[in-house]
Amino acid sequence: MYRLVTVLMVLLVGNVFAHGHPGHPNLGEEASSIKASGKIFHTDGLSVIRMMHPEFLNHKRDKTLREGVRTKEGSLKGCVNCHANKDKKTNQYYSVNDKDQFCSTCHQKVSVSVDCFSCHRTTPRKGTK
Amino acid sequence: MSKTLNRRDFIKTSSATAVGVATIASGITLTTFAANANENPVTNAKRWGMLIDTNKLTEVEIDGMVSACQQENGWGGEVHSTGDQKPTWVKKLKVKDKATGRITSLPLMCQHCEEPPCVDVCPTNASMKREDGIVLVDKHLCIGCRYCMMACPYDARSFVHEDLTDQREHMPRGKGTVESCTLCVHRVDKGETPACAASVNSDAVIFGDLYDATSKINQTLKKVQSTQIRADLNLNTGVRYSGI
Numbered sequence: 259m260y261r262l263v264t265v266l267m268v269l270l271v272g273n274v275f276a277h278g279h280p281g282h283p284n285l286g287e288e289a290s291s292i293k294a295s296g297k298i299f300h301t302d303g304l305s306v307i308r309m310m311h312p313e314f315l316n317h318k319r320d321k322t323l324r325e326g327v328r329t330k331e332g333s334l335k336g337c338v339n340c341h342a343n344k345d346k347k348t349n350q351y352y353s354v355n356d357k358d359q360f361c362s363t364c365h366q367k368v369s370v371s372v373d374c375f376s377c378h379r380t381t382p383r384k385g386t387k
Numbered sequence: 388m389s390k391t392l393n394r395r396d397f398i399k400t401s402s403a404t405a406v407g408v409a410t411i412a413s414g415i416t417l418t419t420f421a422a423n424a425n426e427n428p429v430t431n432a433k434r435w436g437m438l439i440d441t442n443k444l445t446e447v448e449i450d451g452m453v454s455a456c457q458q459e460n461g462w463g464g465e466v467h468s469t470g471d472q473k474p475t476w477v478k479k480l481k482v483k484d485k486a487t488g489r490i491t492s493l494p495l496m497c498q499h500c501e502e503p504p505c506v507d508v509c510p511t512n513a514s515m516k517r518e519d520g521i522v523l524v525d526k527h528l529c530i531g532c533r534y535c536m537m538a539c540p541y542d543a544r545s546f547v548h549e550d551l552t553d554q555r556e557h558m559p560r561g562k563g564t565v566e567s568c569t570l571c572v573h574r575v576d577k578g579e580t581p582a583c584a585a586s587v588n589s590d591a592v593i594f595g596d597l598y599d600a601t602s603k604i605n606q607t608l609k610k611v612q613s614t615q616i617r618a619d620l621n622l623n624t625g626v627r628y629s630g631i
Contacts, residue, residue, distance in 0.1 A: 323525050325428035326517060326576050335556055377526060377561030379554050 284360045286341035287351075299340070308364075311337075315374075334374065337361070339382045353380035425576055434501075434520040435570055435625060436597040437584060438604050438613060441493045442630035443591035449479045449494045452583035452592070456496075459571060459582035461555040467548070474545035476568045477583060482631060491631050494583065496568035497522055497543040498616065499625035505535035505544065513565075520597075520625050521570045529564040536565060540617050543567050570625075597625065 285293060292299055300307040307314075318332035330336055341360040342351045354361040355375045365372065457463035462474045477496035483489070499522045505514040506522065513528035514535045524535070524544075536544045544567040547560060554560050557573040571581035579585070584594040595604035613629040615622075 319527055321428075323523065323527070324515065324517065326425065326519070326572070327428055328425035328573075328576050376550070377554065377559035377564070379556050379559070380552075383556035 282360070282363070284343055284358065284363060286343050286354070286360050288340040288342075289360075292340070334378055335383070338379060342380075342382050351381035355380050429517055429519040429576075431518045431520075432598070434597045435499070435575060436520070436595065436604055437570070437581070437626045438593045438607055438629065439493060439626065440591045440593075440611075440629045441491050443589055444493070444587070446479070446492050448587050448589075448591065449492055451586045452494050453477055453479060455582040455586035456568070459555070459574075460558045460569075461560065462545075462566075465547075465549055465551070472546070472548045474547060474566060476543075476545065476566070493628060493631060495541060495543070495616070496583075496626065497539075497570070498541050498622070499568075499570060501623035501625070503622065504538040504540065508534040508538040510534065517572075521572050521575070522567075523569055523572065524565050524567065526559070526561070526564040526566070531563040531565065533565060540620055540622070 289299070314332035315334055315337075318334070321327040322333075338354050338361075342354050343359060344351055352359050353375070355372070356362060357366070361372070361375075364370075456477050460476060462476055465473055468474070477494050480493050480495045482491050482493065484491075499520055501516075501520065503514070503516055503522045506516055508514075510532060511528045511530055513525045513530070514522070515525055516522045531546065533546055536542075536546065544565050546565050547562050550562050551560055558569075560566055571579070571583075574581060580594040584592045590603075590607075593604045593607055595602040597605060597608070599605055608627065611629050613627045614631060615624045615627055
């Protein structure tokens with residue numbers, strides 16, 4: 259019985275880590291400070307953005323390219339700018355899609371590979387150059 | 388869920404107020420509003436165009452336009468592509484009058500046709516024309532077949548032959564897709580002018596809405612003689628030239 263409970267506990271804890279609770283290990287510079295400040299960015303809840311982000315991105319993509327709608331919601335630039343991590347030593351940003359970075363952690367687990375970053379910048383903007 | 392709705396409603400109401408203000412106030416407020424109006428899809432009430440006066444434009448300015456485009460959009464640093472493979476969104480072209488030998492230089496880029504052949508031939512709908520006349524490649528749909536490059540009478544499109552990194556935030560580019568002048572759509576949507584036009588300090592290059600009777604481009608086109616390159620093809624280009 260105790261063994262079963264332990265197994266369950268382990269499973270539960272594992273699950274928690276898989277979902278990045280209480281914190282996603284690699285949330286990113288800006289996202290981490292937003293979270294620390296207690297503000298909420300994804301107002302529909304985390305399960306919605308976790309599950310629905312491919313749809314949001316595709317929707318936004320068509321809106322921007324085909325109709326010129328350039329609001330912030332669902333913008334891939336936005337995800338990158340907010341979710342990129344910095345190397346504390348060199349003060350350089352990691353690419354969001356590098357191994358174990360924000361846009362890779364879950365994808366590695368579920369074996370999804372996204373091709374977005376062959377074109378889209380993987381670190382926050384540096385102005386025009 | 389209801390939160391989102393509320394927020395959307397809020398945005399709707401606030402933009403409606405902005406329209407109200409704009410109609411009462413001067414034209415300046417109106418343009419400011421238009422610049423922020425990216426929440427609304429573009430419409431065919433506008434048609435963006437450019438008028439290039441080759442008599443006024445110096446060679447140095449044309450080179451300046453090319454480098455302004457490279458700087459803005461991040462092309463031209465490709466190291467593994469050779470010769471014709473190198474992306475060229477805009478180039479300096481010399482035209483020679485055979486009779487007199489007079490040489491004119493002009494910048495040539497996507498002419499943003501009303502009837503774009505590239506759009507006609509595209510098998511995936513990646514080549515597209517926005518409602519406001521800007522012709523683009525939707526790279527998300529581009530399979531790199533390059534039919535559009537063959538179809539374009541202006542040789543205005545390029546194919547990316549190599550892996551790229553550190554692209555401009557507003558201009559994602561990548562191997563295996565076709566690209567060309569976007570009329571700096573990311574700037575135009577903010578109410579700015581294309582980088583090439585902005586780099587020229589005279590009125591040798593005028594950017595604006597061809598349909599708007601109060602716009603400088605519309606008024607100038609009514610006054611001066613101008614031409615479309617390969618006008619015989621009846622593509623009704625958005626980029627016009629005078630002085631050639």
